[in-house]
Amino acid sequence: MNAHLSPEEIVRREALTKLRSHGIDPFPAAEFITTHTSQDCLNQYEEGKEVTLAGRIMNQRVMGKATFADLQDAIGKIQLYLNVDEICPGEDKSLYNDVVKHWVHYGDFIGITGKLFTTKMGEISIKVQQFQLLAKSIKPLPVVKKDADGNVFDAFTDPEARYRMRYVDLVVNPQVKHTFILRTHIINAMRDFFNNHGYLEVDTPVLQNIPGGAAARPFITHHNSLDIPMYLRIANELYLKRLIVGGFEGVYEFSRNFRNEGMDRTHNPEFTVMEIYVAFKDYNWMMNFTENMLNHVCQKALGTSDVQHGNNVLNFKPPFNRVTMTQAIIDHTGFDITGKSEKEIHDFCLSIGLEVNENMGKGKLIDTIFGEKCEKNYIQPTFITDYPVEMSPLCKRHRNNPELTERFELMINGKEIANAYSELNDPIDQLGRFEEQMRLMERGDDEAMFIDHDFIRSLEYGMPPTSGMGIGVDRLVMLLTNNETIQEVLLFPQMRPEKHHQGPDLGAFLDLGVSEDWVEHLPKAGFHSVEELQQAKPTAIHQQLNAYRKKNKLEIPAIQLEDILTWISQIN
RNA sequence: GAUCUCGUAGCUCAGCUGGUAGAGCAAUACACUUUUAAUGUAUGGGCCCUGGGUUCGAGUCCCAGCGGGAUCACCA
Numbered sequence: 087m088n089a090h091l092s093p094e095e096i097v098r099r100e101a102l103t104k105l106r107s108h109g110i111d112p113f114p115a116a117e118f119i120t121t122h123t124s125q126d127c128l129n130q131y132e133e134g135k136e137v138t139l140a141g142r143i144m145n146q147r148v149m150g151k152a153t154f155a156d157l158q159d160a161i162g163k164i165q166l167y168l169n170v171d172e173i174c175p176g177e178d179k180s181l182y183n184d185v186v187k188h189w190v191h192y193g194d195f196i197g198i199t200g201k202l203f204t205t206k207m208g209e210i211s212i213k214v215q216q217f218q219l220l221a222k223s224i225k226p227l228p229v230v231k232k233d234a235d236g237n238v239f240d241a242f243t244d245p246e247a248r249y250r251m252r253y254v255d256l257v258v259n260p261q262v263k264h265t266f267i268l269r270t271h272i273i274n275a276m277r278d279f280f281n282n283h284g285y286l287e288v289d290t291p292v293l294q295n296i297p298g299g300a301a302a303r304p305f306i307t308h309h310n311s312l313d314i315p316m317y318l319r320i321a322n323e324l325y326l327k328r329l330i331v332g333g334f335e336g337v338y339e340f341s342r343n344f345r346n347e348g349m350d351r352t353h354n355p356e357f358t359v360m361e362i363y364v365a366f367k368d369y370n371w372m373m374n375f376t377e378n379m380l381n382h383v384c385q386k387a388l389g390t391s392d393v394q395h396g397n398n399v400l401n402f403k404p405p406f407n408r409v410t411m412t413q414a415i416i417d418h419t420g421f422d423i424t425g426k427s428e429k430e431i432h433d434f435c436l437s438i439g440l441e442v443n444e445n446m447g448k449g450k451l452i453d454t455i456f457g458e459k460c461e462k463n464y465i466q467p468t469f470i471t472d473y474p475v476e477m478s479p480l481c482k483r484h485r486n487n488p489e490l491t492e493r494f495e496l497m498i499n500g501k502e503i504a505n506a507y508s509e510l511n512d513p514i515d516q517l518g519r520f521e522e523q524m525r526l527m528e529r530g531d532d533e534a535m536f537i538d539h540d541f542i543r544s545l546e547y548g549m550p551p552t553s554g555m556g557i558g559v560d561r562l563v564m565l566l567t568n569n570e571t572i573q574e575v576l577l578f579p580q581m582r583p584e585k586h587h588q589g590p591d592l593g594a595f596l597d598l599g600v601s602e603d604w605v606e607h608l609p610k611a612g613f614h615s616v617e618e619l620q621q622a623k624p625t626a627i628h629q630q631l632n633a634y635r636k637k638n639k640l641e642i643p644a645i646q647l648e649d650i651l652t653w654i655s656q657i658n
Numbered sequence: 659g660a661u662c663u664c665g666u667a668g669c670u671c672a673g674c675u676g677g678u679a680g681a682g683c684a685a686u687a688c689a690c691u692u693u694u695a696a697u698g699u700a701u702g703g704g705c706c707c708u709g710g711g712u713u714c715g716a717g718u719c720c721c722a723g724c725g726g727g728a729u730c731a732c733c734a
Contacts, residue, residue: 093703094668094685149697150690169691192684205692228669229684231695239695240670240683246726247669258669302733347733348659357734502734558734572734582725 098224101189105219110185112222118197124157124164131202131210139164139212140197140220142257145231148187157198157212158257165211166198173217181217193223193257230258249579262574268387269563269575273340275386276360279379285336285362290325292318292342298538299323299480301523302345305355318344323480323554324541326363327509330552331544338362340559351571352501355580358559367553368508369492373469376496376504376555377404380467380562388566395499395568398465406467406496411456414470418460423452423474431455445529449476464497479519479535481507496557503562506555513545600653 091099105112122130122137141159143166153168170182190196200214228242241259242248248255248262256263277287295314297304299321309316322341329337344356364372384391384402391403409417416422421434428448435442435451440458442451452474464470471494472484484490492508510516520537563575573579628647 092668092685097685145694147693147696148690149693152691152693154693154696156694165694167692171691188686203692205694207692207694209692209694211692226668226684230669231683233695237695242669244669244726246665249726300734343734345733348731350730350733351728353733359734505734556734561734 092226094226095224098191098222098226101191102222102224105185105189105222108180108184110219112219114218114220118218118220120197123161124159125161127164127202127212128162128210131204133203135202136199137202137212138197138199140195142223143190143194143196144192145229146190146192151182153182153186154211157196162260165205165209166200166214167203167205167211168214168217172200172213172215185219186217190219191223191226192229193225193227194219195221195223227254228258245573246581249573249581252577265563265567265569265575266577268567271387272383272563272566273360273559275383276379277340278386279382280336280338280362283336285338285364286334288326288329288334288337288339290319290322290329290339290341294319296536296538298536298541299325300343301535303347305344305346320345321359321556322361323556324538326361326554327549327552328541328544330363330365330509331547331549334365336362336364349580351573352561354560354572354576357572357576359556360559361554361556363509363552363554365550365552368551369471369494369506369553372506372553372555373406373408373471373494374404376506376557377402377406377467383562384566393566393568395565396570398499400498400565401466406469408469408471408494409464410472411452411470411474411490412472414460415452415455418463419455421455423455447476447526447529449474449478453477461497461502462500465499467496467498467503469494469496476522478507479523480510480516482510482512483515498565501561502558503565504555504557506553509549509552509554511545511549511551513542516545517542600649 102112118140120139122139124139124141127137127139139157139159141157144156144158144163147154151170155166155168156163157166168182168186170179173182173186174180197218197220198212198214199216200212203211203213205211228240230241231239233239242255248259256266280287293307293309293316295316297317297320299319300323302320304317304320307316307318308314319341320343322339322343326337326339338361340358340360342356342358345353346355347353349355364375367375381391381402381404384393391401393400393402412423419434419438421438423431426434428451431448431451432442432446435455438455438459440454442454446454456470460470472487472490473481473493473495475481475483475489475491478491478493481491481493484492494506495502496504496506510519517537520535520542523535524537560572560575564570564572567575569575628645628650
């Protein structure tokens, strides 16, 4: 029955039985009311103050009639001092000698009441007077230890295990928990900033008929009643603009987007983008707004405008540098794209060794140059502005140059973090741009966008001049929490489904009446499952098992054919 | 999707040119009433990812698969 359990798991399950037989429910139902957290105890220390708190017991150091342990709650840790005479003032010392010393294990939830004191070694601790098991942990957590110098031993580091069992990761790796707390603080700070400006947080459809607003492969699903294909959203942009048409002055949404594309350290099939649209503004206003917002986020979430990321310190104090796309390319390649034809740019790309092909339009070529030669150089927050019109089908043309658009991307640490436009609100121009996208698609550009006619119709009713900005929340969090992979900032990153290499089910054999002596030998003799027994001839099983017994000189009784027949009858 | 690389005890990892599976921590038992990587003594614990192959013999070599990581392509 317990054949698939590790010895430690068996010990813990046996402890359940022992606890119950002593009248202790290992999973009690009642509320446990705490008065303090571990941090309260440390921050508001008063000798002898009575405190009640709950958490996981993390590290027991049993020293005969006294035991030290760490109690880890949601906030942190505090040391417990469990003394036999304090916990068991009467004759019965069982609560200490049995429960504390033997039936409570690393990882169990306990509730305690006791008095604060300082040990000889100077550590604030709780002298426990009442002790209660709140929930047993029957699977041992990985044990991570730290020495006096802060060196970590046996850290739980395997990425696969950590991502698949994030609950374990969060328990034993405090820095992981801290990252996710920061993530929420960052999002809260953004939300506060927008709300304080009077903008409205909204919800728009996740299930969409047309996957619009970006160029990406969508996840496709099907609606049964309507009998139509539906798509998980790849972006929410077109819906937010419809709301600006509807008369809202400013709307924003933290949008979970889904894209059916590759997965790696910077891509997860679902990811979060914050998009905001504000009426009567342009991209210059949005640059100011964005740098102020990010500085606010850094101050609120991190308490500083100087953010350590890898070997760099990123300075979020406004104003950020602003460089046009044209100037950026001149700065890093010496080539001026102004007024150049598609062929001239194509030839230039070839001359500097970039891989380009005939399907690439002018915008895509320029994008390639920037991506290969310029992007990585912008470590400090920098707005790259005025992108070529071909790259930006939803963006308004530049007021001074119709070949460019009023667009900026915010580059930080050599990567794109935000993207913003003076939004295109001319419905006729917009339709033309969509049609250009269709031509690109026919030419082989699989990133080109679909036409959303209802969106065009909304523009025909009139959209005020508007600036919109989208920011990759996961990537911003990576930046601000000093993480290099998106999996570290998503609680449950997408993983390939777990495959269980199921070992032989010895318990199932026992249930058939196989003797305990024999059960462990069945898989070794070639029978890994009940199904395999069922499919074999009883006489063949009989011969095979006894041949195995003879070959391995087993000191156990030989199998009789009747035994086999009994097993088989048990199956049916 | 391609290439490289890894998969050994609950955790972190050794295991050489193929020859009977190792350490620390964790667990179990005993001792120990202010320890803190507690300590001391003893004990138990392994489908060495899975399936084939080569071999007298495979954790080790070869092939395939599964899973992870890295790089690349696509993308944010």
